[in-house]
Amino acid sequence: MNKRRLENQNKRRLVEQRLTAKNKCSRLARLDILAHIFFKTTLLWNRGRKNAESIITNEISFTIKELPEKFDNTKILFMSDLHIRGKINQLDKISKMISKLEYDFCILGGDYCDSFKHEKKEMTEIITPLLKLLLEKSPVYAVLGNHDSIDVAYFFSSLGVEMLINDSAVITRENEKIALVGIDDCHRYKSDDFEIAEENLGSPEFKILISHSPEKYQEAQKKGYNLYFAGHTHGGQICLPGGFAPITNAQVPRKIAAGKWQYKQMQGYTSRGVGSSKTPLRFNCPPEICLIALSCFNANR
Ligand SMILES: [Fe+2]
Numbered sequence: 001m002n003k004r005r006l007e008n009q010n011k012r013r014l015v016e017q018r019l020t021a022k023n024k025c026s027r028l029a030r031l032d033i034l035a036h037i038f039f040k041t042t043l044l045w046n047r048g049r050k051n052a053e054s055i056i057t058n059e060i061s062f063t064i065k066e067l068p069e070k071f072d073n074t075k076i077l078f079m080s081d082l083h084i085r086g087k088i089n090q091l092d093k094i095s096k097m098i099s100k101l102e103y104d105f106c107i108l109g110g111d112y113c114d115s116f117k118h119e120k121k122e123m124t125e126i127i128t129p130l131l132k133l134l135l136e137k138s139p140v141y142a143v144l145g146n147h148d149s150i151d152v153a154y155f156f157s158s159l160g161v162e163m164l165i166n167d168s169a170v171i172t173r174e175n176e177k178i179a180l181v182g183i184d185d186c187h188r189y190k191s192d193d194f195e196i197a198e199e200n201l202g203s204p205e206f207k208i209l210i211s212h213s214p215e216k217y218q219e220a221q222k223k224g225y226n227l228y229f230a231g232h233t234h235g236g237q238i239c240l241p242g243g244f245a246p247i248t249n250a251q252v253p254r255k256i257a258a259g260k261w262q263y264k265q266m267q268g269y270t271s272r273g274v275g276s277s278k279t280p281l282r283f284n285c286p287p288e289i290c291l292i293a294l295s296c297f298n299a300n301r
Pocket residue numbers: 081083111145147232233234273277
């Protein structure tokens with residue numbers, strides 16, 4: 001990780017936070033208060049809490065003709081939006097689920113803690129054991145979300161996580177390569193920068209974009225990405241029966257706000273997330289750990 005680049009990002013984040021955070025937070029805070037009152041008075045609170053703690057492993061597969069043959073049957077663990085709020089029990093459960101899974105590498109999509117206030121304590125006491133488990137199993141690549149301070153990047157990096165903050169990494173198998181490109185948060189801080197992220201990339205035959213929010217889907221498609229992994233929306237978190245999300249907190253079409261999607265030639269997945277934020281409930285939108293399988297359309301079987 002380039003230290004100078006991170007320091008520049010930090011300054012930019014602080015400036016952007018002052019400019020953009022106030023209005024968005026106050027609108028969401030008002031909705032949050034109303035939601036708390038509604039769910040407490042209708043006695044749905046306990047059911048919503050139980051739903052929010054019932055994490056599933058979601059197996060997703062992509063068949064992509066551009067995927068290099070040596071990467072056929074690649075498995076990726078993808079987790080986003082942990083939103084740890086001092087709950088060690090949840091992390092125990094997540095660790096047990098991950099221990100049973102087999103995969104080639106792990107991608108983390110941001111929003112690890114819920115607020116800057118408890119971030120340091122939660123990273124040290126709760127997230128460190130999880131990261132150690134993940135790093136024992138495979139390489140780990142991560143981006144930051146709109147709830148993460150720049151300290152998260154330094155902390156993750158010190159443990160051995162490869163932070164892709166407007167940066168890229170290349171995975172090689174024999175003579176074939178795929179590129180992982182991570183952009184910084186494009187939702188709140190607007191500190192994403194494709195130009196810097198792709199600086200050392202060359203011309204890979206297959207590119208995966210990791211972005212906390214799916215809001216860069218049009219730009220990514222124009223730039224020739226094959227796959228786009230995102231989180232941020234929590235799939236709506238509180239949805240109507242059938243999974244319709246009244247609020248997604250992202251400027252994207254509904255089909256891109258949750259689950260598997262396609263935009264022109266590019267495919268993508270927007271995770272419903274592992275944790276929950278604001279009103280800590282879920283309805284018709286289970287929290288998930290994603291096990292993504294990539295297969296090559298043309299592979300000889
Ligand atoms: Fe989130």
